[in-house]
Each structure stands twice: as structure tokens, then as C-alpha cells.
Amino acid sequence: MSKVYILYLFILLSFSITNGKFLQKQNRRIMQNSQNSTQSENYTKSVFDTFAIMQGEKEFDSSVWDALFKCMKTETEVDLLNISNKAWEGLLAYGQSNVTSDPWGVRFEWKENNITKLPQGLLPNIDKVVISEPCATVSNIAFLRTILPICSIDLSKWSIPLEYVSAFKSVFVMESVSSSFLHASGTHLGQNMDELGEDLFSWTMHQASVSSLPYDSIIYDFQSTKLLNNSLVMVKTVANMMVSDSVFDWLSTINTFKIPEIHKNIGGILATVFMLTLKDEDAKYIFIEIGQLLLSQDVLNFFINNYMPTLRKVLDKQSIKPNSLTKIILAKKCIGTLIKLLYGILFQESFIKSDFFQKPIVTQLGNILMPFINLFSNLVSGYGHFSEYYDIMQQLSINVYPGRYKCGGHNFSHFIWHEQMGNGLVDLFYLVDDVDRVMKGQNLY
Numbered sequence: 001m002s003k004v005y006i007l008y009l010f011i012l013l014s015f016s017i018t019n020g021k022f023l024q025k026q027n028r029r030i031m032q033n034s035q036n037s038t039q040s041e042n043y044t045k046s047v048f049d050t051f052a053i054m055q056g057e058k059e060f061d062s063s064v065w066d067a068l069f070k071c072m073k074t075e076t077e078v079d080l081l082n083i084s085n086k087a088w089e090g091l092l093a094y095g096q097s098n099v100t101s102d103p104w105g106v107r108f109e110w111k112e113n114n115i116t117k118l119p120q121g122l123l124p125n126i127d128k129v130v131i132s133e134p135c136a137t138v139s140n141i142a143f144l145r146t147i148l149p150i151c152s153i154d155l156s157k158w159s160i161p162l163e164y165v166s167a168f169k170s171v172f173v174m175e176s177v178s179s180s181f182l183h184a185s186g187t188h189l190g191q192n193m194d195e196l197g198e199d200l201f202s203w204t205m206h207q208a209s210v211s212s213l214p215y216d217s218i219i220y221d222f223q224s225t226k227l228l229n230n231s232l233v234m235v236k237t238v239a240n241m242m243v244s245d246s247v248f249d250w251l252s253t254i255n256t257f258k259i260p261e262i263h264k265n266i267g268g269i270l271a272t273v274f275m276l277t278l279k280d281e282d283a284k285y286i287f288i289e290i291g292q293l294l295l296s297q298d299v300l301n302f303f304i305n306n307y308m309p310t311l312r313k314v315l316d317k318q319s320i321k322p323n324s325l326t327k328i329i330l331a332k333k334c335i336g337t338l339i340k341l342l343y344g345i346l347f348q349e350s351f352i353k354s355d356f357f358q359k360p361i362v363t364q365l366g367n368i369l370m371p372f373i374n375l376f377s378n379l380v381s382g383y384g385h386f387s388e389y390y391d392i393m394q395q396l397s398i399n400v401y402p403g404r405y406k407c408g409g410h411n412f413s414h415f416i417w418h419e420q421m422g423n424g425l426v427d428l429f430y431l432v433d434d435v436d437r438v439m440k441g442q443n444l445y
Contacts, residue, residue, distance in 0.1 A: 043085040045069075046122045047092075048402070051138045053119040054131065055403025064399070067390050068144065071151035072173070077166040080173050083239050084144075087177035090247035095129035095185060099248070102187045105132045111349060111358055112136055112412035135407035136183035139415035142400050142422030144176035145390065149426055152388040159436040164208035167235040168429055171201040174238060179418065189251045195262075196254055200238060201425070202265035204231040209269055209432040212439040213318065218310040222264045222302065234259055263295055264302075269432065271303050273334045275311050276320075276438055277327040284308060294351070322438050329382070329444040333434055336381020337427040343373045344420030347413035360409045366416045367408035371396045374423055383427050394423060 048060035072080035098104045105115055112133040118126050131137050147169045158165055178197035182190035207230060210219055221227045229237065234257065241253050270290065274283035284304055291300045315321075322330070345351050347366055349358070356362060374395045378385055385395045394400050400419055407415045434444055 041081060041085065043123075044081065044088055047088045048141065050119055050122050050126075051141075052402035053122075054116055054134060055138060056406065057402050060402060061399055064145075064390060067148055071147050071169075074151065075166060075169055077163070078170055078236075078239060080147075080169060083170065083242055084173050084177065087174060087242045090242060090250070091177060091181050091184065092123065092126050092129055094181075094187070094189065094247045096125050096127075097248075098128060099187075102189055102251075104185045104187055105130055112410070112414065131184045132186050133183040133412075133414070135403065135410075135412070135415040136418065137180045138401050138403060139407070139418040140176045140180040140183070141402075142176075142394070142419040143172050143179065143425075145394055145400065146172045146422050146426050146429075148394075149385065149388045149391040150429070152391070159433050159440065159442070160208045161211055163232055164204065164211065167204050167232055168201070168208075170235050170239055171197065171204055172425075174242065175201055177242075183414070189247075192251060192254050196238065196257065196259070198262040199259045199265070200231070200234060202262040202269075203260050204235060205429060205432050206260075206265040206268040207231045208429075209272055209435040210439070212436055213314055216310060216314060218306055219268075219314065222260045222268065222307065227258055229258075231259075264299060267291065267295055267299065267303055268307065269428070269435070270334070271308055272311060272435060273330060273431070275308060275315065276322055276435065277331045277334070280308070280312060318439075320439055320441065323443065326438060326444045330434060330438060333381045333383070333427075333431050333444075336377045336379075336383065337424060337431050339377040339380060340374065340420060340424035340427060343370075343377075344417045344424055347416035347420070349414065357413055358411050360411055363407075363411070363413045363416065364409040366413060367397070367404075370416070370420060370423075373420075377424075377427070381427060381431075383430050391426075394419075 045060065045065050048065065052058065052060045069081070072084065095104050112135055114132075114134055116131045116134050118129045118131060120127060150165065150169055155162055155165070175197035178193040181187070182194035184190070207220055213219060215226075217223055217226045220230070237257075241250060245253060267287075271283070271287055274287055277283075278286065287303060287308070288300065291303065295303075347357050347363070357366070374385075374397075378395070385391045397404070397419065400422075404415075404419075437444060
């Protein structure tokens with residue numbers, strides 16, 4: 001494994017050297033565009049610079065920001081940068097007001113209890129804003145960085161409808177703020193925003209994976225009747241809420257949304273892969289073994305008794321029968337993806353109740369091992385992550401977010417969950433795209 005890691009580092013260095021001048025030219029050009037933009041357009045950058053100062057750094061990495069800026073500005077379906085700016089403005093406005101009925105910073109069960117005042121100077125009207133969990137807040141930048149490898153892929157290479165590619169970028173722009181809202185504030189609104197983001201990105205992925213199948217409410221919506229809106233409509237609805245509505249109205253709006261929970265959505269993706277690659281009885285057996293760890297009994301029963309039998313009928317009717325080699329390749333991609341996701345889950349306190357993974361030596365080791373886990377996962381899945389510079393940097397856990405080096409070695413670990421989920425969810429989206437290829441009768445070799 002050490003030889004593979006050295007080879008990976010060598011490729012990274014070669015990539016950096018051969019592309020350094022090109023990247024510098026691109027960054028200078030993008031920086032000029034950034035400097036010419038309005039102060040409002042640079043709001044997200046000012047937030048990240050403020051976070052960097054809070055974490056002991058001079059500023060947020062300008063080359064990473066330039067890449068994010070370019071990615072967000074080149075999306076034609078939706079104004080990603082405006083969504084990000086308005087969402088951050090809403091978060092900080094809520095913190096500045098400190099709503100009496102939903103007090104900011106009161107959450108005693110947190111492992112990371114390090115209330116920190118935001119540095120002044122770059123952002124207006126934040127003198128009352130504190131960050132309850134600095135590492136768990138800033139590490140959400142890992143979610144935003146998931147859009148970089150997606151932006152680097154030519155649109156003609158995707159199998160899923162391009163609306164889902166655009167939606168994926170939108171939901172992770174929003175999730176980077178939504179999860180930060182929870183960990184910065186500990187508010188009821190922050191909790192709802194975080195759960196909304198998780199439910200929305202996972203439902204979008206699930207519906208993308210089955211998008212080539214005829215509509216069936218059991219398969220698409222996990223219930224016997226059709227939901228009013230699909231995931232694509234809900235992504236636009238949530239984005240519009242963040243951009244157009246007052247942050248003080250967000251909670252009442254969120255309460256009207258009907259979106260399947262993340263556990264069902266991830267379960268749907270896994271159940272679909274199992275049904276495509278295994279005999280029905282084996283698919284159900286493995287799903288039960290995994291599902292018992294993550295799903296309630298009612299949800300598990302739904303998949304075994306409703307979702308999987310319904311999906312089998314649809315697959316048979318559509319004559320979707322992948323050959324043996326395609327099954328093996330799809331299974332390997334799924335296993336590789338699960339390696340990243342399961343490693344992240346080890347450091348998610350709500351899943352793993354043991355204090356073992358919160359010990360300082362374990363969180364430090366968890367930080368150090370992450371690039372090796374990513375490498376092993378990539379070898380299994382075949383998702384190489386070699387083509388995009390900042391994707392490589394994230395796979396190697398280099399400069400993923402400000403202050404990453406100082407977050408390990410304490411009795412909290414949620415920042416590892418965020419970073420590793422950022423890695424794993426990119427692969428999950430690639431897996432979803434490969435599932436769509438199989439649904440369309442294509443081979444994966």
C-alpha cells in the first residue's frame with residue numbers, strides 16, 4: 001500500500017509541475033474576474049476568509065476559491081454563487097439577531113464545545129455571531145468542494161439526465177451552508193436545515209439512479225402514492241427559499257416540505273445495486289445485514305416487502321439483465337464507495353455511540369489514515385480521481401478546509417465525518433451514474 005501511495009504522490013507532483021503554469025494563468029484570469037465582481041458576489045469568499053482567520057490562517061486558499069468560483073459561475077442552469085451568497089447571508093443574519101425562541105449556541109450534548117467569536121473586518125454586521133463548533137463548521141467546505149470534480153467532467157460523459165448533474169451541484173452548494181448552520185448555531189432552524197440538506201441530496205441521487213425506469217411511487221418516492229414534487233423540483237424550491245425568502249421564514253417553509261429521509265434514499269440506492277448484481281434472495285439477505293445497522297425495522301421491512309419486489313417486477317418488465325462481468329464491476333464500484341462512507345460513519349457520533357472514536361489519539365489517527373482509506377477505496381471502485389487537481393488534493397486530505405491540521409487530536413471527530421462524506425458522496429454520484437448505464441442496457445467495460 002505504501003508503494004501505491006508513493007506512486008499516487010508522484011502522479012500528484014507530476015500533475016502539479018506540468019500543469020502549474022496553466023493553473024497559474026487560469027487562476028490569475030479567474031482572480032481578475034473575482035476582483036471585478038461586486039462585494040455581494042464575493043460574500044462567500046469573505047465568509048471563508050473569516051473562517052480561515054478564525055482557524056489561525058491568513059486567508060482561504062485563493063487557488064481553491066478561484067476553482068470554486070469558476071465552477072459555480074460556469075453552471076448555466078442556476079446561479080450557484082448567488083445561492084451560496086444568500087444562504088451564508090441568511091445564516092449570519094440569524095446569528096446576529098439571536099432569536100429568543102431559537103437561541104444561538106445552546107447545545108450541551110456536543111462533543112466539540114469551543115464557542116469562538118467570528119473575527120471582525122471582512123463581513124458587516126457579525127459582531128454578535130459566534131461559532132459553536134469551529135472544526136465541525138468549517139469542515140463543511142468539503143461538501144462544497146464536491147462540485148469541483150463534477151464540473152471537470154464533460155457533460156457528454158454523463159449517462160443520467162443533465163438536470164441531475166446540475167441539481168447535484170446545487171444541493172451541495174446548499175448542504176455546505178445547511179450543515180454549517182447546525183454546527184455554528186445549535187439552533188432548531190440549523191437542525192432542520194442540516195436534515196433538509198441530507199434528505200435532499202440523497203433523494204436527488206436516488207431518483208437519478210432510477211430515472212430511466214417508468215415512474216412507480218414505491219421506487220421513486222418510497223410510498224404507495226405519488227409525492228407532489230420530485231427531487232428536481234424540490235432542489236429548485238429550496239434554492240429559491242434561500243435566495244428569495246427571509247431567513248426568519250425558512251423554518252415555517254421547511255415544515256411544508258415532503259422529502260424522503262436520507263436513510264430511505266441511501267437504502268434505495270443500495271437496494272437497487274444489490275438487485276442488479278445479486279440473486280434476489282442474496283440481495284435481500286445482504287440488505288438485511290447492512291440495514292439492521294442503519295435502518296429502523298419499519299423501513300427495513302418496507303424495502304424487503306415492497307421496494308425490492310416492486311423493483312424486480314419493473315426490471316423484468318424492462319428486460320434489464322446485466323451480464324456477469326457488468327455485475328462484478330458494478331459490485332466493486334459499490335463496495336469501494338461504501339468503504340469511504342463507512343469510514344466516515346465511524347466518526348459520526350449519532351451512528352457510533354462509543355466514545356472510542358472520540359478519543360484524541362483516535363481522531364488524530366483517523367485524520368492521518370483518511371488518504372490511505374481513500375486510496376484503497378479508489379483501487380477497489382476504479383474511481384481514480386486522477387484528472388482534477390483539487391480532487392486529488394481532497395483525496396490526499398491536503399488543504400481541504402482552513403485549520404484542518406489543528407482539528408485532529410481532540411475529543412471530537414465530526415469534522416472527519418464531513419470530510420470523508422465529501423469524498424464518499426462524489427463516488428456515490430459516480431455510482432448512481434453507472435447504475436443508470438446498467439439500467440439502459442450498457443456494459444461497464
